[in-house]
Amino acid sequence: MSQDRIVSPDPRALERARGIASIVEAGAQQAQDERTLPEKTVKAMKEARVFRLFQPKVVGGDEADFATQVAVVEELSRADGSAGWNSIANGPSSGFAAAYLSDEAADTLFGGEHENCFGGQFAPNGQGVAEDGGFRVTGSWNFGSGTGHAEYVMGGFIPLYDGQPKMLENGLPEMRVACIPREQITFTDGWFVMGLQGTGSYDYQCADVFVPEGWTYPLFTKEPKRGGALYSMGIYPVTAAGHAAWALGVARRALDEINALSREITRMGMSSTVAERPTFQKDYIRAECRLRAARLLIVDVYSEVLAKAEAGGEIGIRERADMRSAATYATEAATDAVDFAHLAAGTRSIRAGSVLQRCFRDMHTGTQHAFIGEDTYLQSSEVFLGLRTDATLI
Numbered sequence: 001m002s003q004d005r006i007v008s009p010d011p012r013a014l015e016r017a018r019g020i021a022s023i024v025e026a027g028a029q030q031a032q033d034e035r036t037l038p039e040k041t042v043k044a045m046k047e048a049r050v051f052r053l054f055q056p057k058v059v060g061g062d063e064a065d066f067a068t069q070v071a072v073v074e075e076l077s078r079a080d081g082s083a084g085w086n087s088i089a090n091g092p093s094s095g096f097a098a099a100y101l102s103d104e105a106a107d108t109l110f111g112g113e114h115e116n117c118f119g120g121q122f123a124p125n126g127q128g129v130a131e132d133g134g135f136r137v138t139g140s141w142n143f144g145s146g147t148g149h150a151e152y153v154m155g156g157f158i159p160l161y162d163g164q165p166k167m168l169e170n171g172l173p174e175m176r177v178a179c180i181p182r183e184q185i186t187f188t189d190g191w192f193v194m195g196l197q198g199t200g201s202y203d204y205q206c207a208d209v210f211v212p213e214g215w216t217y218p219l220f221t222k223e224p225k226r227g228g229a230l231y232s233m234g235i236y237p238v239t240a241a242g243h244a245a246w247a248l249g250v251a252r253r254a255l256d257e258i259n260a261l262s263r264e265i266t267r268m269g270m271s272s273t274v275a276e277r278p279t280f281q282k283d284y285i286r287a288e289c290r291l292r293a294a295r296l297l298i299v300d301v302y303s304e305v306l307a308k309a310e311a312g313g314e315i316g317i318r319e320r321a322d323m324r325s326a327a328t329y330a331t332e333a334a335t336d337a338v339d340f341a342h343l344a345a346g347t348r349s350i351r352a353g354s355v356l357q358r359c360f361r362d363m364h365t366g367t368q369h370a371f372i373g374e375d376t377y378l379q380s381s382e383v384f385l386g387l388r389t390d391a392t393l394i
Contacts, residue, residue: 007303009071013064016048017075028080028358031198035191036148037086046115050076050087054095054238056227059110061098063227066302069238070245070295077249078256081362082198084249086119088242089145089199093118093154095238097179099224099231102214105179106226109152118154119146119200122219122235124175126157126206134212135159137178140205142190148200153185154178155206156219172392175219178211195358195365222315229309236394237302237315237323243372244298244330247363251291251334254359258284258341261348261356280344287337294330301326317383317390324394325380331372338363 027041037045045051053072055061064072077084097118098110109116126139137157147153155178158165165173190203224231230238262275262284274280305319342349342360349356375393382388 007065007067007299009068010062010064013049013053013062013068014071014075017050017072020044020048021075021079024076024079024083028082028198029353031080031082032358035197036200037083037198039149041080041083042117042149045076045083045087046117051091051094051115051117053087054091055098055110056095056224056231058226059098059106061095063230065230066237066241066306067299069241070248070299070302073242073245074249074252074295077246078253080198081246081250081358081366082196084246085196085199085362085366086146088239088246089201090117090119090150092235092238092242093120093146093150095227095231096177096217096235097152097154099227100177100217100221101179101225102212103225105212105215109179116151117146117149118152118179119148119150120144120154120204122154122156122177124156124158124219126155126178128157128159128176128178128211128216130159130161131210134210134214135176135178135216137180137209137211138207140188140203142203143201144204145199145201147185147187147202147204151182153180153182153204155180155204170390170392176216177219179215180206180209180211184209193365195361195363197361230306233305233309233315236320237305240324240327240371241298241302243366243369244294244327247331247334247366247372248291248295248298250359250363250366251337254338254341254356254363255284255287255291257356257359258344261345265346265348267346274344283340283344287340290333291337294333297326298330317388317394320394321380321383321391324376328372328376328380331367335363335367 023044027038030038052061053064057063073087076087121141121144125141126137128135128137139155139157141155158173185204185206188203191201222232222234265274301322309315338359345356379391379394
């Protein structure tokens with residue numbers, strides 16, 4: 001990491017996140033039981049400006065750099081994986097809406113006394129029949145993270161003009177994201193899962209809902225209507241950085257837990273504690289080093305690319321591959337750390353109410369997300385090797 005790229009998080013934002021960590025952690029079991037974040041947790045996150053972190057300054061947001069985004073998400077995820085996950089769902093959804101929707105929509109949604117929350121799914125699982133002034137959207141989406149407490153729900157869709165999609169130069173159809181008031185959405189739930197149980201990631205649908213064109217934006221747009229270079233990079237960098245930060249935070253908690261437990265646990269047939277065993281010591285410090293190295297990689301890579309964007313440079317396929325492979329690696333390192341802690345804790349980690357059990361379940365649910373799947377490694381590698389000049393997944 002070059003000295004001129006060392007970026008520290010905004011201490012005010014980090015302090016606010018640390019200030020609500022006890023509230024977030026206290027609500028973790030309730031979130032798990034109710035399958036969505038408690039009202040008290042959501043209120044605390046709003047008061048700590050967690051969702052405003054990702055919004056452009058012009059609408060009252062923080063427009064935070066990546067070092068700050070990572071630090072805040074990490075802190076919340078350490079307290080509770082579900083709250084951390086919602087911070088990377090509701091927060092960026094809010095930021096994208098603020099940056100890309102029309103002036104009319106932004107004036108309605110932002111700047112009032114009440115802070116609106118946004119959640120949902122960006123995959124284009126809907127269709128929007130084009131008509132004068134907008135689209136008639138019908139669709140069905142799964143895993144709408146953070147929709148349990150969102151006033152507005154996002155839904156990706158493919159516009160149809162005279163019954164046909166518009167094909168773009170890259171060979172893909174035009175894809176857009178609609179911002180729809182909660183009351184026009186039908187929730188079908190479906191959020192009965194192994195981990196991340198408190199995220200309120202409900203399935204939902206809508207039928208023939210008119211959405212004004214200004215309340216939609218192109219899925220892969222890099223032309224913000226407000227905000228700076230962060231939003232000219234498109235939705236992928238913020239989303240990928242969030243996934244990595246979430247995984248790092250969950251893993252940080254798991255390693256902290258096993259650090260404390262290892263000095264208490266004596267496994268059957270052993271005369272020394274787990275902490276005194278050389279094998280544990282070696283594996284523990286390796287997990288620590290890998291996790292910290294992965295964190296530095298994320299901050300370095302994403303800060304470098306943002307600096308390039310701020311200088312007016314083009315963010316091309318190489319930069320995208322660099323960011324996506326770093327996020328996938330960080331998630332991999334975090335998963336390995338959680339697995340190590342889980343195994344080292346023995347039966348302590350399988351009991352109901354165990355923090356390590358929650359970390360294990362959350363991590364192995366979050367890793368199923370396509371955003372940090374194996375294909376990001378493969379396509380990024382092909383870019384680095386000169387075998388690919390574009391990639392839809394990165």
